Structure formats: C-alpha cells, structure tokens
Amino acid sequence: MIPCKAFFILGLLALPAGSPGEENAEKKKGIIGQSATFLLNTSEQFQKIYWVKEKQAIPIFVVAIPQKDPEERCELRDQILEYRGRLSVSEDCKMLQINNLSQEDSGIYHAQIRIAEDKNPIHEIFSLKVYKRLLEADLKIVCDQKDYRGGNGTLQLNCSAGLWEDDVKFSWAPASLSESTGRSLVTRHNLEGNDLNFTCIVENPVGTASKTVSFQKICSTGVVNNNGQDKG
The missing domain is CATH 2.60.40.10 (Immunoglobulins)
Structure with a gap:
C-alpha cells in the first residue's frame, strides 16, 4: 500500500x-x-x-x-x-x-x-x-410576531429545511391570501378570526416536500419574538 x-x-x-x-x-x-x-x-x-x-x-x-x-x-x-x-x-x-x-x-x-x-x-x-430527498419531517415552520397588538400588525411564517437547503426553492400555498418571498410568508390575518392553513413547499433538484400548519395554532402557541426567543 x-x-x-x-x-x-x-x-x-x-x-x-x-x-x-x-x-x-x-x-x-x-x-x-x-x-x-x-x-x-x-x-x-x-x-x-x-x-x-x-x-x-x-x-x-x-x-x-x-x-x-x-x-x-x-x-x-x-x-x-x-x-x-x-x-x-x-x-x-x-x-x-x-x-x-x-x-x-x-x-x-x-x-x-x-x-x-x-x-x-x-x-x-x-x-x-x-x-437529500426531503420529507415533511425535515421542514420546520415558526411564527414571527411583529408589532402584533389586539389583532393589528404583521405576522410572518418562516420555513426552513435545516441542513438540507442546498439549491432549494421555497413557495407557499395559498399564495393569494398573503405575501411571500422565498422562505417567508407575511400576512395581517387576525388570530381571533377564522383560522387558515398555510403550506410551505420546498423543492430541491431531487424532489419536493411540503408541510401544512394552522396559522392560528402556530402563531398563538409558538410565536417567536423579534429577539428570536420562543414565547410558546
């Protein structure tokens, strides 16, 4: 040798x-x-x-x-x-x-x-x-609350794929109810109103994975503040 x-x-x-x-x-x-x-x-x-x-x-x-x-x-x-x-x-x-x-x-x-x-x-x-051929379990969605007081202000969902984000593309559905730019979705949805489900779709060169969350549930129990600290 x-x-x-x-x-x-x-x-x-x-x-x-x-x-x-x-x-x-x-x-x-x-x-x-x-x-x-x-x-x-x-x-x-x-x-x-x-x-x-x-x-x-x-x-x-x-x-x-x-x-x-x-x-x-x-x-x-x-x-x-x-x-x-x-x-x-x-x-x-x-x-x-x-x-x-x-x-x-x-x-x-x-x-x-x-x-x-x-x-x-x-x-x-x-x-x-x-x-990696992504799975739903590889995706994580968190809620970021920005100046949200009494139903007013902006709520943002952030989607990630952890260590597997090489050459990925993010999209959201339904797109008509919010504004989305890549991994982030922004809406002024009132948490006290009717609940909405949003789906993060992540695509890489070998496949696609998606994860759906209840907006009301994730933003009322898992809100992340501006300092990145979990309030849930």
Whole structure:
C-alpha cells in the first residue's frame, strides 16, 4: 500500500497546469444513501487511472488498474478509509461507482488516466452534488410576531429545511391570501378570526416536500419574538 505521504505528493502532481477546470466538469446529482456513477469517455488504451477528489486530505482515494487477462476484472488498489467498501468498478475500469452516498461526498472529482510513461495523462473531471430527498419531517415552520397588538400588525411564517437547503426553492400555498418571498410568508390575518392553513413547499433538484400548519395554532402557541426567543 502506498504511504499517506506518497499519496499526498501524488495528489499534488495529479492536477498539472492546463488540466480541465470545474467549468468543464460533467455535472452529477446524487441522493443520500444511493449511488453516483462516473463514466469515462476516453477510447485510449491506458495503464491505470488515479481517482482524485479536490480539497481532501488524501486527494487520490483509489487507483483503478486494468488486468492483462481479459477474463479478470479491473483491480482497485489503495482505497482510503472513507471510501473502503463503497466503491464498485466495471470490468474495463472505465466506470467507477460510489455507493451509500453522504453529504460529504459532494465535490470535484478528477480521473487522471495514465496512457504510458512517455505520454501526458488524460484528465476527465466530474462535479458531484449530493442532496437529500426531503420529507415533511425535515421542514420546520415558526411564527414571527411583529408589532402584533389586539389583532393589528404583521405576522410572518418562516420555513426552513435545516441542513438540507442546498439549491432549494421555497413557495407557499395559498399564495393569494398573503405575501411571500422565498422562505417567508407575511400576512395581517387576525388570530381571533377564522383560522387558515398555510403550506410551505420546498423543492430541491431531487424532489419536493411540503408541510401544512394552522396559522392560528402556530402563531398563538409558538410565536417567536423579534429577539428570536420562543414565547410558546
């Protein structure tokens, strides 16, 4: 196994000047707990592939080596702990799959394809963004009371998705009874009048989740004041 120090040096050498940047990356989306696949486009015969993840303590996380015997599968060597047991590879080494994805797997991945010792390597680059398929339980709605006295003033609902707000879009329903800007909904609804239900809808690139609350219930028992302190 290659020592960590050697791994680090190889990582520094893996991305020479002129290698493709993030703007040229093939964009991939992944879902927490599922898999992401990187498929190489090169048609060249190669000796090995160094897989590199940017901004990682040990940049080269696995080396894929094709076998001389066509009946033998591609060999994966020197897998670092974070990826051990989670990687799959095709027989020809040109497809790498990361399984059981976590949020930490998001990032920029480079494949450094070694053709021969006397030739410059080929570089292919991928950008992976891992999302969670949101559930109602991931959403939180709180009420913010602003100068609300005796039925007068403004009440505001704020919606959030906790740690899962990458590339999310917020909307509210029904939209006709209030003013909404992203995660916030503002209304002058009187708490003493008829109750209304409002739904926060949160969409990310892999799905949509929603949560419905009673305006009267959440703003009379869970009001948050201007200092962010719960009065409920």
